[in-house]
Amino acid sequence: MKIAFAGKGGVGKTTLCAWLGDYLARNGHDVILVDADTALSLGQASGLDAGDLPDPLSAREDLIRERIGSGFLSLNPDVSDLPDELSVNLPVAKAGNGRTGTKRLLTMGSITGAGDGCACAANALLKSVLAHLMLRERSVVLVDLEAGVEHLGRGTVEGVDGLVVVSEPSRRSLETAARVGALAAELGLSRQVLAVNRGIGEPRLPDLQGLPSAVVHVPALASLTARQLDQASVLGLEDGPGIDAVCARLMLALS
Numbered sequence: 001m002k003i004a005f006a007g008k009g010g011v012g013k014t015t016l017c018a019w020l021g022d023y024l025a026r027n028g029h030d031v032i033l034v035d036a037d038t039a040l041s042l043g044q045a046s047g048l049d050a051g052d053l054p055d056p057l058s059a060r061e062d063l064i065r066e067r068i069g070s071g072f073l074s075l076n077p078d079v080s081d082l083p084d085e086l087s088v089n090l091p092v093a094k095a096g097n098g099r100t101g102t103k104r105l106l107t108m109g110s111i112t113g114a115g116d117g118c119a120c121a122a123n124a125l126l127k128s129v130l131a132h133l134m135l136r137e138r139s140v141v142l143v144d145l146e147a148g149v150e151h152l153g154r155g156t157v158e159g160v161d162g163l164v165v166v167s168e169p170s171r172r173s174l175e176t177a178a179r180v181g182a183l184a185a186e187l188g189l190s191r192q193v194l195a196v197n198r199g200i201g202e203p204r205l206p207d208l209q210g211l212p213s214a215v216v217h218v219p220a221l222a223s224l225t226a227r228q229l230d231q232a233s234v235l236g237l238e239d240g241p242g243i244d245a246v247c248a249r250l251m252l253a254l255s
């Protein structure tokens, strides 16, 4: 199962991605969380200290040179070992009697932030790893994207099972969500759910072309608002059962 999260900046993509990854791992799945947003915040949202974050792939000039080259670029390198090699383990709380799954974090980094080498070589490596994860990886893969869905690309989208389009209950944010939904549908990704985050109750949504028709409402959590003054982690909140119910609804909407 491969799920991507997209939407405008600041709407809650990283938070929902961290919640769903933790929920699935506690329920026995092996999960790879992929931070494909240049802000690189998924690790800390998942409870990792800043100092323990893995090096982003885009900063690994050695790997870029080795797999892609610098003159003639190899656009189809073998990257099957990289998800294991570059990811770090995140702790998973034991839940119930069943098997507890695993959770790993892989950070992609930004092309513009790539070292001295050619940005196109870094881009080629990032694309290859994302394509490998989406098309061949057997674990559950959750990808926290930058605002658009463009960098998923046509080839990669084939492997994506579902898209969570995150939005605040505001016109501007929903307009972005509608654009993301329409673009993803054009790429062939029709299994989509709109997560309306931080609404009061279940707000009535405007009728915008492209907005996913399946909707999950996510309440604003006072516990998270209080917590985030001191900590970046969005896990282990007292609202855990409510968050798990949101995650279950997201999975149902995408099934």
Ligand SMILES: Nc1ncnc2c1ncn2[C@@H]1O[C@H](COP(=O)(O)OP(=O)(O)O)[C@@H](O)[C@H]1O
Pocket (backbone or CB within 6 Å): 007, 008, 009, 010, 011, 012, 013, 014, 015, 016, 041, 166, 197, 198, 218, 219, 220, 221, 222, 224, 225, 228, 234
């Ligand atoms: N349901 C919620 N209730 C309270 N705070 C939230 C909620 N969802 C997200 N936040 C907070 O909003 C901010 C932006 O969320 P984030 O997940 O980083 O957005 P994005 O990844 O889309 O930029 C963070 O500080 C996060 O803790």
Ligand SMILES: [Mg+2]
Pocket (backbone or CB within 6 Å): 010, 013, 014, 015, 037, 039, 041, 144
């Ligand atoms: Mg984010």
